[in-house]
Amino acid sequence: MRLSTLLVRLGVFLVAAILCGIGARIIVSTVEARSVEAVEMSFEEHGHEFATVIGDGLQVILEGEAPSEAMRFRAISTAGGMVDASRVIDNMTVTVTDSLQAPEFSLEILRNDSGISIIGLIPAASDHEQLTETLAGLSGEDGNFADFLETADYDIPLDWETSVDFALRALRQLPRSKISVRAGSVAVEAISDSPEQKAQLETGLRRTAPEDLLITLDISAPRPVVSPFVTRFIIDDEGARFDSCVADTAASERRIVAAAQAAGAEGRLGCTIALGSPTVRWADAVTMSIAALEELGGGTVTFSDADVTFVANPGAVEGNFDRIAGELENSLPEVFALEAILPAAPSEISEGPPQFIATLSPEGLVQLRGRVSDDLLNSTAENFARAKFGSSEISMATRVVDGLPNGWAIRVLAGVEALSKLSNGSVTVEPESVVVRGNSGSEEAGAEITRLLIDKLGSSEEFEVDVTYVEALDPIASLPTEEECLAGIEAVTQARKITFEPSSATIAGAGAAILDDIAEVLQRCADLRVEIAGYTDSQGSEDGNQRLSQQRADAVLDGLRVRRVPVSRFRAVGYGEANPIADNETAEGREANRRIEFSLIVPESTEEPTALEQIEAEAEEASEEGATE
Incomplete structure (x- = not known):
């Protein structure tokens, strides 16, 4: 009895064990199939067709040849997102490539009052030492220079050196800036001292940028402080x-204008x-x-x-x-x-009101006429006008009369000050109103005059401001182009010639006056790139003529520097007896060939070939010589 009971229990246990084993196999097979199916669907969705998915129990094995290490890693990450990452077994290989792809070279230069820092990746073949020396020089003796550059041994990309050269030129003009450089593009973020300087910087940088270089400029000017608002x-x-x-924000401006x-x-x-x-x-x-x-x-x-x-x-x-x-x-x-x-309704007045009128002509002549209350106001108005206009061209046609209203002196002086904000125009002062009309080269002149009159007369006083902005009077908008600047120099030197003492680089005769006129032209030209070329006749040795022409070009450059012309972007080159414009066999021809010429520097034509370009040129030359032999 006891033996049969034991056998029954043992049989039940064996049947249960068999059933559990069969159930476990079914569950594992189901998990395996669903895991493989889920990973395959995810691979298809993400474009990982190169990978094969194999199930082995609870493990998911990835096989296949990935086109790159990055794609292999992405496939593993994708599989790990569908099943537990510990179950993913990587048996994939990576396609062997002949050469590695060159990285993207880039620079970022930061400059502020404390110094300069540079970070980025540059080609090993580029002149790292010269770049850091230039930046260290710009940071000054008291400034800090931090170099975080890395190098990679790959060919210098096309337009890389052009981009770096332009970035350095921009950095010299921008003491507070961030300049990002890539081959063929330069992005400039900077802060200027005023809207006028912002316009000058943007104009100058765009003019000097090489044509094929993509330039992005983001130069901001500080918001002015207006008081009263x-x-x-x-x-x-x-x-x-x-x-x-005036508005406190751009959003406020949009609301007010609407x-x-x-x-x-x-x-x-x-x-x-x-x-x-x-x-x-x-x-x-x-x-x-x-x-x-x-x-x-x-x-x-x-x-x-x-x-x-x-x-x-x-x-x-x-x-x-x-x-x-x-x-x-x-x-x-x-x-x-x-x-x-609420003003009273107008009534008929038989007699016109007293007036004081001030006018400013386009030539700068100021005339004051009309009524003043006493001799003190008369002399004060004249002296105030001389101080404001900085000119002795003040014509007085005023008349001292009694019975003028209270506050007349304040209205007269406010009118003279308002007129000083115009390029030309007039101010009419009456007991009940002040009318300002004229032209200006500043778009803010009307608003500035309005603030002035409110400050001097009060916000409840009647006045009218009618100021027209004239672009030709704007000193920024009227800046000459490079071609206009060069044409101005040619006009100065067309009938006159810079001459030198015989066999010397000393400027002689009327040369100083000619340089004065050239300097006056160049003072109005911002960021101009000019080559000063010196030439001689064919008399004497070729080397001696070249040295003399260089010395004479340098003398002209020094003469312009003394006259406070910004010559940092100029270069003086002596060409000796090259490029004659007349016959050296005659005295007149030799005189014509001894000359100084001015020309614009085109950045593309002055770039030195890169190291890679030099190697390619030498290889091509050697190949041509071999073919000839």
Whole structure:
């Protein structure tokens, strides 16, 4: 009885063990099949067709030939994302390539007041030592220079040296900059001292950049500090317009301009983005006030920091004005204080108001005429005009009269100062208004005059500013091109010739006056690249003529340097008796051949061949000689 019970239990145990083994095999087979299927589908999705997936129990074996080490690693990572990475067995190989692909060479140069640092990967064949010496020299004796360059032994890419040369030229002009260099492209990020300097730098860098080089310039200028922070918007019979507009951010400018356009302003609109706003809600206040002015039907709203002056046009309906002004006063942010003014309706006046008129001619002649209150104001206005215009060309046609209104002296002097902001124009001062009209080479002149008059007279005073921007008067926009600069030099030297003492490099005769005129032309030309070429006649030895021509070209270069011409981008070259322009057999011909010529340097034509180009040229020359033999 006991034996049969034991046998039954043993049988049950064996049957259970067999069933567990069969179940485990089924589970393992299922996991294996699903793992292989999941990895294969992922490989197909990611483009890893080169890999074969084999299941071995719970392990996933990868076989095949990967085109690169990177592709092999990606395939392993893809498989590890579908199954546990510990189950992935890598049996793949990598295709053997004949040569490794060259890396992308690049530089990044950082320069600030504390020094210069450079980081990147450059070809081993490039002149690393000269590059670091140049940058160390730019950092100065007291500056720091940090070199984090790495080299790789590959051929120098096409346009690499051209890119590096341009980057170094740009770095000399940009004391606070980051310059990124790749073969065929240079990206410049820099900070300038002013918008005028920003325009000069951008113009100069683009002019001197080689044609095939991709240049990206991001030069920023600091935002000006405006005090008081003034915006003035007018709606009258002439239409809606800004006399002055400032904003604290670009987003604020867009909102203010949109409000002005909705109120009927047309044409080119914009605000000066500056520092000095009394609140971050500046745009809210300005846009509310412009909308209120539009609803009123006309008038003037003036912001001077947090003071707001809301003036209706004469004859506005009093009830409507009170309602709109009240709603605006309650809607403005708390920091703003509103003064609402409803002028009385105009009445007939039999006699014209007293006037003071100041005019500035395009030639610089200043004339003051009209009425002044006393001799002290008369002399003060004359002396103030001489100080502001820096000229003795002041014509006085004023008359001292009694009975002028209070504050007349302030209005007269403010008008003279406003006129000094123009290139030419006029200012008319009356008891109830000041009118400024004229032309300027600065796009900000109108806004600057508006801020000046508000500061001197107060935001509630009536004045009109009508200033036209004339590009020809803009010192930045009117900078001459390289070709115009060279044409100016040719005009100076067309009828005159720089001469030297016999067998000497000493400039003789009227040469000094000619250099004065050339220097005057070059002072207006920024970042000009000029070659000063010296030539002689054929008398004397060839070596002696070459040395003499070099000395004479150097003498001209030194003469321009003494006259404070920026000659860092000039070069003096002596060509001796080469390239004659006349017959050396006659005295007249020899005289013509002894000359100094000026020409523009074209960067592409002056580049030295790279080491690789020299090797290729020598190999080609040797091959041609072998074929000839």
